Amino acid sequence: MSGGEDGNINAVEAHHRTPSEAWIELMAGNARFVEASSSHPNQDAARRTSLLSQQHPFVMIFGCSDSRLAAEIIFDLGLGDAFVVRTAGHVIDNTALGSLEYGVEYLEVPLIIVLGHDSCGAVTATKDAVATGKMPAGFVRDLVERITPSVLASLRKDQNSSVNDMVEEHVKQTAARLVENSPIIANAVARQRTAVVGLTYRLDDGTADLVYSNGSIHQ
Incomplete structure (x- = not known):
């Protein structure tokens, strides 16, 4: 996928991808990145x-804010391809959830990715x-409190x-x-308009x- 005329066509047609098509395209981009053959599309x-008056991203990426986790780079994406929401430790709050609901409800994005990574500082x-038993200061405490259920669940499985x-x-739980x-995301998944997928980088x-999927995708 490239710019020029094709870029304009893709900006319109991305809106019509199925969750499966979006998944295949996303993982093809990651494979190019891993192989050091990124095409830097769009x-x-x-x-x-072509994107001045419209956007039709084919994927939403809810990922950690870590500087090593640059979503558009690791999936070899370009302008208009991804709607990205990031918080430290991909912690859900009302603003993050509202952003993701916006992507589903108004942009009709067919694929939501929850993206974690190894050696995560927040985790x-x-x-x-x-x-x-010592909590960090400031609003970092809020992050830790929201991640704690995932840490405890992991420890219950294996001390x-x-x-x-x-x-x-934590990716699975998120x-x-x-x-x-x-309900907006749940309804889109139930209607097979959207899939929710968890990845660890x-x-x-x-x-x-x-590591997690809810919806129709092909591996």
Whole structure:
């Protein structure tokens, strides 16, 4: 997928992708990134112009704010391809949930990705807080409190859980909570208009691994 005339066509047609088509395209982009063969699509002036009055992203990415997790880069995406929401530890609050509902309700995005990564600082801080009983100061405490259920669930499964085990559990719980907490997202998934997928990203090789799915996608 490239800019120019094709970029203009894609800006319109992305709106009509199925969850499965969106999933296949997303993972093809990650494969290119892993192989160091990124095509850097939809990043030229023609693509920019085609998006002046409309946007039809084919994926929403709700990911951690970590600087090593640049969503458009690791999935080889361009302008107009992804609607991105990021918080530390991909913690859900009302603003994040409202942003995702906007993407489903108004942009009809067919795929929601919850994106975690190994060595997550927010999850590490929560693991430490659970172990020591000492909570961090300021609003970081709010992050830790929201991640704590995932850390405790991981420890119940295995008292020797690593931070990366906890990240995976947190991705699963976050993805499930999106559907549980939002009737708008739940309705879109039930109608097979949207799928919710959880991925964990490996910092060492750039691979995004599937750990959760709710909706119709093909692996």
